[in-house]
């Protein structure tokens with residue numbers, strides 16, 4: 001306020017000086033005071049500029065400062081860090097199936113014109129999902145490395161925590177910069193932090209950031225080669241809008257490595273370490289069941305540290321064993337003997353599912369695995385089939401039997417029951433309940449789901465459900481007893497290789513399948 005008054009005073013003073021000096025100047029041209037007046041005018045103008053500078057410079061400086069601040073903030077946002085990774089697929093051990101899928105994307109980035117000529121659009125969004133430490137970040141940087149792209153990384157939680165209030169802006173600048181530096185790969189880790197399901201009534205920071213991300217994904221120009229790779233441990237949490245075609249529409253599961261992949265990962269991480277000659281990496285791989293790539297890299301590092309502490313020049317098997325123990329203790333996962341016992345149970349359990357599937361020729365088996373995935377200690381993946389809208393009673397029973405195959409195998413081999421069939425039993429109960437209460441497939445007749453009826457008939461419903469499940473279970477037991485050899489074969493292969501794909505399973509069951517084919521032919525002939 002004070003500054004303004006002083007400035008006004010000087011401006012008024014200056015105006016008077018100019019006017020008076022001008023009037024004096026025009027009043028008498030020959031006046032001697034000309035030089036004085038002229039000097040006065042000059043002084044006045046100088047004073048004006050002086051005051052102007054002194055007094056207005058402050059606001060100028062302030063304005064400048066604001067611009068600078070904005071610039072800084074912009075810089076902070078604009079100064080999107082990017083690297084040109086040297087990592088290639090060779091540095092990523094295992095994950096062969098995922099790498100195969102990614103080769104197509106890499107070809108797209110490398111030969112973008114070839115695809116553009118055909119009018120094909122570049123795949124924009126790829127989603128890596130799976131447990132932590134399995135190489136998602138590594139793989140994304142390898143995609144950049146293979147294509148010599150600029151690699152931008154961001155993390156979902158950082159948008160929400162670090163860039164509070166500017167999350168959406170940050171997304172915008174990130175994409176702007178990536179387009180400028182194209183070809184680019186943007187990697188957004190923990191995408192669930194911004195991409196979790198939106199709530200209808202909320203309009204918070206996270207939602208704005210997510211909306212901006214959706215806008216960016218939709219708005220890509222096809223001639224800008226920018227690929228976005230998102231990563232999450234929880235695919236189920238993500239908003240459907242994010243997964244729609246044209247956005248993150250390619251989902252790739254990055255799971256924990258099997259024994260062969262663990263061996264390769266250990267090889268990568270011991271490449272530059274002096275190892276005792278008698279170390280067999282394959283044996284180490286067997287001892288690290290259920291561990292991720294990050295655990296293995298940690299083990300290799302720990303082993304080296306232990307060797308240094310013991311003043312050794314090479315790393316011995318003993319060092320590795322200590323390192324494994326340390327990592328296991330840190331993780332509070334079970335000790336190796338328990339681990340091995342459980343592995344065996346899981347191997348028979350999963351073999352039971354897979355074999356019953358084969359015997360009943362239900363869905364095609366795509367993969368059997370005893371590598372933990374989410375809550376499950378193992379799993380059988382079925383080939384995605386056409387949607388079925390109608391199923392017969394026999395088909396539903398087959399489904400139940402495949403689910404009971406795990407429990408039945410455990411009973412036959414170990415003679416005891418375990419908690420491993422919890423989810424299977426839940427699903428079995430659900431189907432049986434539907435068969436009785438919705439599809440009219442029991443002795444209770446064609447009743448349908450009616451709450452009053454269900455209350456009245458509760459006990460009978462249970463009885464009918466039990467009857468269905470018991471019958472299915474007995475048949476399952478029979479099948480597995482008849483084909484115990486096959487069960488042993490699959491389980492032994494799983495213990496050794498940990499995962500079997502459909503072809504490998506067929507190869508194992510070749511004799512059995514040929515026999516099955518023959519007996520089918522015989523049946524048809526009769």
Ligand SMILES: Nc1ncnc2c1ncn2[C@@H]1O[C@H](COP(=O)(O)OP(=O)(O)OP(=O)(O)O)[C@@H](O)[C@H]1O
Pocket residue numbers: 091092093094095131132133134135136137138139189231233265268292293294295297
């Ligand atoms: N397949 C692999 N080959 C070689 N090294 C691996 C592999 N998987 C993981 N690693 C090692 O583990 C480290 C951690 O992996 P990375 O950060 O890529 O896991 P992530 O899946 O992104 O984990 P998070 O979900 O916790 O972010 C890598 O830097 C690498 O050293």
Ligand SMILES: [Zn+2]
Pocket residue numbers: 349353403406407420421424
């Ligand atoms: Zn099961």
